[in-house]
Amino acid sequence: MEKKKVILNAIRKNQPISRTRLKEITDIRPGTITDLVKTLKEDNFLIEEGKEKSLRGRKQSLLKINGERYFAIGLEFDAERIIALLVNLNNEIKAKKETEIGEDKEKETIIEKIVLVASSLSQRIPSEKLLGLGIADPGVVKSKEGISFFSSLIPNWENVPLGKILNERLKIPVKLISAPQAKTLAEFRLGTGKNIENLLFIEFGPGIACGVISEGRLLRGHNEMAGELGHTHISENGAICGCGSYGCLEAIASLPAIAKKVKEAIAAGSKSLIENSEDGEVTPSQIFEAASKGDKLCLNILNESANYLGSGIANTINLFNPEMVIFDQRMALCGEFFLEEIKRVIKRQSLRFATSSLKFAVSSLGEEAGPLGAATLILDEFFKK
Ligand SMILES: [Zn+2]
Structure with missing residues (x-):
């Protein structure tokens, strides 16, 4: 039973895979592998799909989990x-x-x-x-x-x-x-961060949070609250946060915080391309559009937010030493300069040895x-x- 599980999991992680390769990975005897694969096929857990691409020798058929099981x-x-x-x-x-x-x-x-x-x-x-x-x-x-x-x-x-x-x-x-x-977890198993054992994912939108894969395991935390990046304290005189504290990253750099700042600046008389919105409300997409047209006010506020985000992420990198940082797709919507500014601050604020081989990516899985x-x-x- 135990060996069956080992084989299924090895196939799940490495599929499609040949029996020979399966033996190398699991260290189970070839005869046992042949028998167990046969049982698993009879039970409809495995299917054979295609042949391996090898130049020499007999081409082995490849095994896959039967997804529709x-x-x-x-x-x-x-x-x-x-x-x-x-x-x-x-x-x-x-x-x-x-x-x-x-x-x-x-x-x-x-x-x-x-x-x-x-x-x-x-x-x-x-x-x-x-x-x-x-x-x-x-x-x-x-x-x-x-x-x-x-x-x-x-x-x-x-x-x-x-x-x-x-x-x-x-x-x-x-x-x-x-x-x-x-x-x-999805980025680690299926997305840009597939099989990257030390990974940091940054969620950005109504709130800010992160997720950490450390040595191949998702950190959940004692109260399952690991990754509350949005509630790390980042500014001494910062705005009040929904959590009851103040100066949290989320309260000064999230999308609602950005929209609030733009709205207040316009109300106070700052010039902006979105000056004449009817109900006084400002949406993130209006801000992105104005920024892409060179609107100074929106660019400044987005830049300030990127700066705070960069500092918060840099602290997290110093704590967990990831190989890759994956940004929420919504961060890319803010504009190329936004991500560039975040990366600049990360490189300035994190230890050089931690960032010298650090990779950056934008989520490929989105919503x-x-x-x-x-x-x-x-x-x-x-x-x-
Ligand atoms: Zn907070």
């Missing part, structure tokens, strides 16, 4: 919308479903929408093939108890037994993880990272057993 659903929600994916054992996306939350942000309404989205995806496959539902949560979770503990983004969202509720409604196992951690990471939790559980 089982499925999982990964779902991410926040105060604005729900995105869910049906993925197979190989993490391949088979279906996608999205819903806007709308004006009504009552707890019951949001839960009802989550149930609807998840069950519409679950109906696409026979129920015995569905392993479970992974949830990428916008706030703090207690995953063992299945509790969505707190989110500053959704009013009155506290101590919600989301795991239990969804399990009762959908009759499948449910697992919770914080959204930044889910995204980091699917959260649900993919959440589904990965369910798949990992399966491969552990």
Whole structure:
């Protein structure tokens, strides 16, 4: 049984793979590998796909996990919308479903929408093939108890037994993880950071957070709150933060903080291309557009935000010594100069030896990272057993 698990996991990580290579990786005797592969094929867990590309000798056929054997659903929600994916054992996306939350942000309404989205995806496959539902949560979770503990983004969202509720409604196992951690896991398994064992992912949007892969493991933390980069203290006289403190990175450099600063500067008489907005509200996309046209005010405020972000990320790099930093796609939307400024500050503020071989990348998974990471939790559980 143990060896079967070793073989399945080695194939999962290295597929498609030949039997010879499997032997090198697992150190299991060739005869045992042949037997176990045969059983796994009979049980429909493995398929053969193509032949290896070798110039000499007999070409071996390659083994792959039979993706369609089982499925999982990964779902991410926040105060604005729900995105869910049906993925197979190989993490391949088979279906996608999205819903806007709308004006009504009552707890019951949001839960009802989550149930609807998840069950519409679950109906696409026979129920015995569905392993479970992974949830990428916008706030703090207690995953063992299945509790969505707190989110500053959704009013009155506290101590919600989301795991239990969804399990009762959908009759499948449910697992919770914080959204930044889910995204980091997805980048590590499937994205730009695939198999990079020391990895830092920076989430940027309504909030700021990071995820850390250290020596091949996702850091979750004692209270599953590892990676709260947004609440690191960065400015002595900074704005009040949603967490109750002040001067947090999130309160001075997140997208809402940037929009607030632009709005206030315009109200105080600063010149800007977005001077005449009708309701006085300023959106991030207006700011990006104005900045791309050379608007001084927007460029200055974005630049200031990049500076703070660079300092916060540099501190994190000094703590965890990653090989690669992956930026949220939303950071690239701010403009090329924004990322360049962040990288400049990182190089200035981090130890030289830590940055000399440091790689930078922008997420390749985008909005699917959260649900993919959440589904990965369910798949990992399966491969552990
Ligand atoms: Zn804070």
